[in-house]
Amino acid sequence: MPKEKTKQAEKPQRPDFLLAASALVILAFGLVMVLSAGARFSYQHHDNPYNFFTLQLLWAAVGFIAVFIAMYVPFHKWRRFCGAALIAVAVLLMLVNFTRLGGGNETQEVTRWLVLGRFRFQPSELAKPIMILFLAHNFDRFPVGKLRDALGPCLFAFAVILLVLTEDFGTAFVMFAAAIAMLLQTGFPWRYFIVGIPAAVFLATNHIASTQYQKDRIVGWLDPWSNISTSGYQTAWSKFSLASGGLFGLGVGRNLTSISLPDKYNDMIFSVIGQEFGFFGTLVFLFVLVFFIIRCYEASSRCPDHFGRLLGFGLTSLIAFQCAVNICSALGILPITGITLPLVSYGGTSLIVTMFEIGILLNISRYSSSRKTFFDKLSASRKKHLRAQNAAKST
Numbered sequence: 369m370p371k372e373k374t375k376q377a378e379k380p381q382r383p384d385f386l387l388a389a390s391a392l393v394i395l396a397f398g399l400v401m402v403l404s405a406g407a408r409f410s411y412q413h414h415d416n417p418y419n420f421f422t423l424q425l426l427w428a429a430v431g432f433i434a435v436f437i438a439m440y441v442p443f444h445k446w447r448r449f450c451g452a453a454l455i456a457v458a459v460l461l462m463l464v465n466f467t468r469l470g471g472g473n474e475t476q477e478v479t480r481w482l483v484l485g486r487f488r489f490q491p492s493e494l495a496k497p498i499m500i501l502f503l504a505h506n507f508d509r510f511p512v513g514k515l516r517d518a519l520g521p522c523l524f525a526f527a528v529i530l531l532v533l534t535e536d537f538g539t540a541f542v543m544f545a546a547a548i549a550m551l552l553q554t555g556f557p558w559r560y561f562i563v564g565i566p567a568a569v570f571l572a573t574n575h576i577a578s579t580q581y582q583k584d585r586i587v588g589w590l591d592p593w594s595n596i597s598t599s600g601y602q603t604a605w606s607k608f609s610l611a612s613g614g615l616f617g618l619g620v621g622r623n624l625t626s627i628s629l630p631d632k633y634n635d636m637i638f639s640v641i642g643q644e645f646g647f648f649g650t651l652v653f654l655f656v657l658v659f660f661i662i663r664c665y666e667a668s669s670r671c672p673d674h675f676g677r678l679l680g681f682g683l684t685s686l687i688a689f690q691c692a693v694n695i696c697s698a699l700g701i702l703p704i705t706g707i708t709l710p711l712v713s714y715g716g717t718s719l720i721v722t723m724f725e726i727g728i729l730l731n732i733s734r735y736s737s738s739r740k741t742f743f744d745k746l747s748a749s750r751k752k753h754l755r756a757q758n759a760a761k762s763t
Contacts, residue, residue, distance in 0.1 A: 592700070
């Protein structure tokens with residue numbers, strides 16, 4: 369397969385307005401939901417109902433800085449650091465796993481955070497965009513038509529995914545799915561997936577079987593009502609919260625029946641959305657979310673640069689798969705995974721990294737020579753109207 373020549377728009381355009389607007393709507397809605405879902409817990413544990421909301425607002429402000437940096441630094445420049453960045457994040461993941469700097473939920477035998485005094489963050493969240501950047505850089509360097517072309521980059525990325533797997537099964541699954549989706553965009557022969565995917569499934573199954581809390585989650589997911597006081601507690605309460613919202617919901621802040629739902633301002637915030645806004649309100653939210661994801665895919669597909677298309681497709685796939693897994697977990701379609709709903713759930717590392725990814729997607733949209741932004745269309749319409757007025761006056 370011949371390598372596609374890289375070409376780039378001569379002059380950057382304005383970012384995709386609809387992509388930015390839909391992301392901003394979701395972020396604003398997420399801030400409201402964090403305040404609504406977390407106020408009671410925040411008051412009980414911090415004597416301040418606005419503690420979680422204030423922190424989330426602070427992280428969103430940092431996220432806006434990340435957006436503007438990612439949006440105005442040409443996306444090609446990031447590829448220079450992808451190898452070193454992936455090695456660095458692998459070191460951070462090992463620090464979490466094998467040193468006392470790692471912290472997490474002792475009852476679930478997991479460590480997900482790197483703890484430095486009062487500061488902590490999740491290296492697994494940082495690993496997601498860096499892995500995508502690394503794969504996009506390597507898949508753009510040569511045609512991926514044979515196994516040896518992809519073997520080195522894929523093994524390196526897979527090693528990072530395995531490190532994430534020891535901390536967070538849900539994030540590792542999302543990373544693996546996004547990597548496979550990217551590989552499918554390169555013309556990689558299908559026959560290798562017949563061997564590779566079953567091998568990955570075997571490793572995941574073995575990991576679940578060897579981890580007690582993962583096995584408990586599977587048991588609770590298969591029959592939550594028989595295990596409602598133990599492993600099925602979270603799944604059962606999530607379903608109950610969604611069902612209690614009815615068609616139109618109970619109203620913002622009236623999530624009284626989900627008081628017993630663990631992590632309702634974080635992993636299970638979709639259940640609170642269903643309860644407060646009901647079936648129709650949830651549909652509106654899903655429509656905006658799907659529109660945002662489609663807009664991201666469109667901006668990526670219209671980029672004239674091969675590396676930009678691969679990078680945009682991979683980042684969008686990360687966000688899309690993470691949304692799908694989180695929502696399906698809340699609905700009981702998948703086991704509880706513990707991953708956040710992008711731009712909506714409470715969590716500093718997740719929010720800042722997601723906003724950085726959106727900044728890169730907006731950057732990619734600036735270099736699309738075949739796209740007309742909302743402002744371009746508005747300007748063109750105004751110029752056309754002025755030309756018609758001038759022609760009418762001259763006659």
